[in-house]
Amino acid sequence: MELNRLQAQLVRQVLGWLKQQRLDIGAKVSTSELARSFEVSRSPVRVALSWLAEQGVLEPAAGRGFLVAKAVDDLCEQQLGLQEDQEQQLYQRLVEDLVNACLPSECSEADLAKRYQTDRARLLDVLHQLDREGVAHRKPGRGWQFHTILNSRQAFDESYQYRKLLEPQAPLQPGFRLDLQRAAEIRARQQQMLEQGECLPREIFEANAEFHEFIASCANNRFLLQAVQQQNHLRRFVEYQYKWADKPQAVTKSCTDHLAILDALEAGRLQRASNLLWLHLDRTSNLSPSSTRIDTDNWLEATSTTD
Numbered sequence: 001m002e003l004n005r006l007q008a009q010l011v012r013q014v015l016g017w018l019k020q021q022r023l024d025i026g027a028k029v030s031t032s033e034l035a036r037s038f039e040v041s042r043s044p045v046r047v048a049l050s051w052l053a054e055q056g057v058l059e060p061a062a063g064r065g066f067l068v069a070k071a072v073d074d075l076c077e078q079q080l081g082l083q084e085d086q087e088q089q090l091y092q093r094l095v096e097d098l099v100n101a102c103l104p105s106e107c108s109e110a111d112l113a114k115r116y117q118t119d120r121a122r123l124l125d126v127l128h129q130l131d132r133e134g135v136a137h138r139k140p141g142r143g144w145q146f147h148t149i150l151n152s153r154q155a156f157d158e159s160y161q162y163r164k165l166l167e168p169q170a171p172l173q174p175g176f177r178l179d180l181q182r183a184a185e186i187r188a189r190q191q192q193m194l195e196q197g198e199c200l201p202r203e204i205f206e207a208n209a210e211f212h213e214f215i216a217s218c219a220n221n222r223f224l225l226q227a228v229q230q231q232n233h234l235r236r237f238v239e240y241q242y243k244w245a246d247k248p249q250a251v252t253k254s255c256t257d258h259l260a261i262l263d264a265l266e267a268g269r270l271q272r273a274s275n276l277l278w279l280h281l282d283r284t285s286n287l288s289p290s291s292t293r294i295d296t297d298n299w300l301e302a303t304s305t306t307d
Contacts, residue, residue, distance in 0.1 A: 003051060009088070010048045013038055018057075018072045020203055029058060029066045033185075037210075090118055091126045095237050098135070098149055108143045133233040150238045159231060160285030166227055167212060168278040171270040175220035178265050186214050187262050194255040204251055205239040211258050215265075215277065254284070 003011060014034060023029070029049065035042045049066045052058045059069040093116060097103045113123050127144055130136040136146050150156050170176065189207050209232040216228040257280040264273035 003047075007044065007047055007051070010038065010040070010044055011051055012088075014045070014048045014052065015057075015072065018068070020206070023068045025068050025071065027068045028061065029068060031065060086118075087122050087125055090116055090122060091129065094126060094130070098146060099237050103146060106139065106143055106145050110142070112144070134230045135233070135237075149234050157285065159234065160281055163228075163231060164278055164281045164285070166224065167216065167281065168274040170216050170219040170221075170224060171265065171273045171277070173219040173221055173224070176218055176270065177220060178218050179214075180266070182214060183262060183266060186211055187259065190255045190258045190262075194252060194259070201239065204254075205236055208239075208254065208258075209236070215261070218265075254280075257283075 017034065017037065018029070031042050031045050031049065034045045034049075038045070049058055053060060053066060053069075057068075057070050057072060058066040061067045094103075094112075109120060109123060109127075112127075113120055116123065127136055127138075130146075131138065134147065135149060136144050139145050150159055190211065193204070193207055213225065213228055213232065216225045219225070257276070261273050261276045261280065264270075264276055
């Protein structure tokens with residue numbers, strides 16, 4: 001089976017997910033869980049899983065679905081014949097420049113194509129992705145404007161102020177219904193991180209974002225969920241660069257907070273869950289000037305002696 005660009009991108013996402021989950025050989029791979037995680041329908045996920053089965057990474061299960069057939073920890077994309085994802089590289093370079101304040105707020109497509117030495121089609125794919133993530137939008141003509149992301153202490157503080165107003169309201173909504181099966185999956189991932197102790201920044205952020213979006217989704221209010229998702233998009237750019245390894249107790253505390261909130265939700269103590277969620281966000285937002293959660297060069301506020 002030959003993959004197109006989008007299918008190859010999804011295969012990479014599935015590989016990353018398999019490595020993150022650390023599934024044993026013989027473990028079931030859930031098509032519906034992957035579709036939900038990547039926000040796509042089941043059909044493209046099945047294509048990606050079928051391709052990985054052809055490569056011997058997975059194997060068809062009796063009836064339907066797939067099982068893990070090979071350890072994937074040390075498996076790289078080149079071993080599977082996947083071409084280097086130039087679009088993802090361009091996306092990462094552009095995001096890093098935004099985080100480090102290396103780009104003006106407005107740029108023309110010609111200037112961006114020249115800066116990154118890329119063709120217009122690939123550039124537009126990346127810009128449209130940033131548009132969907134609420135980071136950029138096309139101006140009249142051929143220019144693009146980039147929105148504020150969390151690359152300063154003020155932006156960071158404003159984001160948490162907004163989140164403290166918004167997220168604790170989710171358990172108190174009249175339509176709130178806890179998905180017990182999904183809650184068990186979220187709990188297992190948080191518990192795994194707590195026991196594991198050392199995690200990659202990407203793993204930490206994705207587990208964190210998954211938890212907060214899950215709480216919002218249970219409120220059954222599309223606008224509340226969209227707002228939380230948009231904040232996670234903005235946070236991701238910087239949080240991938242945080243030096244969590246310098247402060248492992250921060251990961252422990254975050255997971256402990258999340259598990260306590262799940263305990264309250266599962267016990268039906270919605271007001272307590274709301275209070276715990278507010279306290280969790282408030283504590284996380286109170287950064288000291290020397291905090292390792294602010295470590296990019298352009299965050300000059302991090303070296304200040306005042307809050």
